[in-house]
Amino acid sequence: MEARTVRDDPDAGADVDGEDTKTRDPDRDRGWSSRSRHVVLPRVALGVVLLVLASLPLFLAPYPIGLAGRMLAFALLVISVDLLTGVTGMPTLGQVAYFGTGAYTAGLVGIHITDNGFVQVAAGVGAAAVLALFTGAIAVRTSGIVFLMVTLAIGELVHQVADSLSVVGASNGLAGIPAVTLVPGGEPLLLAGYVYWWVLGVFLVGLLVAYLVLKSPLGRSMRGVRDGEQRLHAIGQHTYPVKLAAYVVAGGIAGAAGTAWVAQTRFFSPGDLGFDVAAFALLSVVLGGAGTLWGPAIGAAVVVLVRDWLSAYVDGKGALMLGVLFVVAVYTLPRGIAGARWRRRSATGRDTA
Amino acid sequence: MLSWLDANALTMINGVALAAVLFLIAVGLSLIFGTMNVLNLAHGAVSLTGAYIGVALLDGSATMPNFIVAVLAAAAVGLVIGGVLAVMTSSVKDHLRQALLTLGVALIAGDVLREIFGADVESVPAPAGLDGAVSILGRQYPLYRLSIIAVSAVIAILLYLVLERTRVGAMVRATVADRAMVEAIGIRTNLVLGGVFGVGAALASIGGLLAAPILGAQPGLDDTVLLLGLVVVVVGGLGSLKGALVGALLVGQLQTLGVAMLSEYASFLLFGAMALVLLTRPRGLLPAKTGAH
Numbered sequence: 068m069e070a071r072t073v074r075d076d077p078d079a080g081a082d083v084d085g086e087d088t089k090t091r092d093p094d095r096d097r098g099w100s101s102r103s104r105h106v107v108l109p110r111v112a113l114g115v116v117l118l119v120l121a122s123l124p125l126f127l128a129p130y131p132i133g134l135a136g137r138m139l140a141f142a143l144l145v146i147s148v149d150l151l152t153g154v155t156g157m158p159t160l161g162q163v164a165y166f167g168t169g170a171y172t173a174g175l176v177g178i179h180i181t182d183n184g185f186v187q188v189a190a191g192v193g194a195a196a197v198l199a200l201f202t203g204a205i206a207v208r209t210s211g212i213v214f215l216m217v218t219l220a221i222g223e224l225v226h227q228v229a230d231s232l233s234v235v236g237a238s239n240g241l242a243g244i245p246a247v248t249l250v251p252g253g254e255p256l257l258l259a260g261y262v263y264w265w266v267l268g269v270f271l272v273g274l275l276v277a278y279l280v281l282k283s284p285l286g287r288s289m290r291g292v293r294d295g296e297q298r299l300h301a302i303g304q305h306t307y308p309v310k311l312a313a314y315v316v317a318g319g320i321a322g323a324a325g326t327a328w329v330a331q332t333r334f335f336s337p338g339d340l341g342f343d344v345a346a347f348a349l350l351s352v353v354l355g356g357a358g359t360l361w362g363p364a365i366g367a368a369v370v371v372l373v374r375d376w377l378s379a380y381v382d383g384k385g386a387l388m389l390g391v392l393f394v395v396a397v398y399t400l401p402r403g404i405a406g407a408r409w410r411r412r413s414a415t416g417r418d419t420a
Numbered sequence: 421m422l423s424w425l426d427a428n429a430l431t432m433i434n435g436v437a438l439a440a441v442l443f444l445i446a447v448g449l450s451l452i453f454g455t456m457n458v459l460n461l462a463h464g465a466v467s468l469t470g471a472y473i474g475v476a477l478l479d480g481s482a483t484m485p486n487f488i489v490a491v492l493a494a495a496a497v498g499l500v501i502g503g504v505l506a507v508m509t510s511s512v513k514d515h516l517r518q519a520l521l522t523l524g525v526a527l528i529a530g531d532v533l534r535e536i537f538g539a540d541v542e543s544v545p546a547p548a549g550l551d552g553a554v555s556i557l558g559r560q561y562p563l564y565r566l567s568i569i570a571v572s573a574v575i576a577i578l579l580y581l582v583l584e585r586t587r588v589g590a591m592v593r594a595t596v597a598d599r600a601m602v603e604a605i606g607i608r609t610n611l612v613l614g615g616v617f618g619v620g621a622a623l624a625s626i627g628g629l630l631a632a633p634i635l636g637a638q639p640g641l642d643d644t645v646l647l648l649g650l651v652v653v654v655v656g657g658l659g660s661l662k663g664a665l666v667g668a669l670l671v672g673q674l675q676t677l678g679v680a681m682l683s684e685y686a687s688f689l690l691f692g693a694m695a696l697v698l699l700t701r702p703r704g705l706l707p708a709k710t711g712a713h
Contacts (some may be wrong), residue, residue: 091478149523150676152516158515158516160697179626205695205699206450209698209702212459212515213654213698213702213703216650216651216654216698217695217696217699219650219691220691220692220695220698221695223647223690223691224692224695227687228688230687233686322457342647343643345522349516350519350520350523352516353516353520353641353675354520357516386527386530386531387527387528387531387532389524389527390523390526390527390528390529390530391519391524391528392524393521393523393527394521394524394525394528395523396520396524397512397517397520397524401517410595
């Protein structure tokens, strides 16, 4: 019954599953004096975070609002990386491929067909998921470092395609993407605050999908692959469909992240899906705490904040500060930001409790 | 066939010269993974440090003794950086956290190097006596590239002999195979593994310096070198000396001959070939049997 309360809890529940709960609860209870606080506090925290996120446009100037929108889009990409890396135990550098596919598809739909945001997101997610289905069918046959390098190859190959394909602007990037509209014939979202709310909406829907997948039987099987693929084989479950399904879902979410990014920036270039973006997305997962949803999202926000915002105040030293952050985090946060308060599984899924 | 060879021979020799440099850089990456089980993403930065040591010590022209001093300095600096990285990574067992740590170090190193040497492309001269050209098949070819191939071949043979035929090599192999047992017979395995990390980094640093007269030295080169090195070791087989050699030769030819012949698909060749190899032979072309060979 302890498991029940935790699993109903919308915030902390994202990283907790039935099987883990028993081993983890003794640690958690140290910090929480009663069960009611245990359930209510994370809900209140989630409500406050949502309220703050939704009200940002009321306080912030257009530039920081644009930055916040990019943070949300990048965070959604990082969540898709985490679904594979943290939840399924398949470290990936390839989600930029589907991020880029979503972004370019939404941009092309916006330029040539319709500026309706919903159509663009649907097209972007669909294209990304289809590409993920075909590339994933091959990639998920491998595992571990080989999977990492195969996904690196996928990411780099899509990067090269984007760099040479004239229909998406090749190395100059895709420019002239119109602002999205919400209803046919409606006003385009030109104000920074409205665009931000649109991005926030896409982010929240993507997060909800990731959360529902984690709660579903598929999510349970994904954790099974991470914690002991051989054991699943032993009880007669095929893991290939599980891994492929996880890969397609993650690809679709990365595509949604791409559509959100391009709605914010209205420009997309091959540099936006380069190796450094792939590496930062993977490292955001490690920094935040692989396997949870909120940890990597915070990790992503921190990375974008340090690289794009803080660096403006310290004379372009973004890379240096990011490097220092990574090194310090390895020693001070052995289980990532999400593991800072209570102990949880390490990134490889080894039970450290 | 003969005319094709005649037309492409120099391109192929270029490929072997590139392979020679790639081997020096990648073999360290591979040995460190094979022995320490550490994926060192700072390897490209170590290599770039070697190149910048050349920039700092060899201003404009280089006599042979000067160049040798620079190579020794690069080796020493690489050894020290490798030792520091070995200590830093010794408590971090998880590959993803190692990636976070070593990429963090690489970002810091890249920024410090940019701060010292600026963002422009710096060149390093080839040593006097080797900066000329020789005639191959009636064409002029830079002597320096041929010497790189020779130096790299000598280092490869030395590495092989040390690992396979000496007591030190036996210690390294034994440490990889059964660390606790080696510790039990009174050998400090930390020193053995730290030494391998140091030598691997020193080779990367030397490789960076030797490549500098051809590739130059500039910010961003560390990422390129790291990616190429990763492709080399993964294609060849992680932890394998012979694998690194085969991988380097393959990538060297892909990047020169392949690009010359299939220029339309040039940018897809490298990663396309890597994906193909990994999907048919997931452990690489010549996987290591126990780790360090």
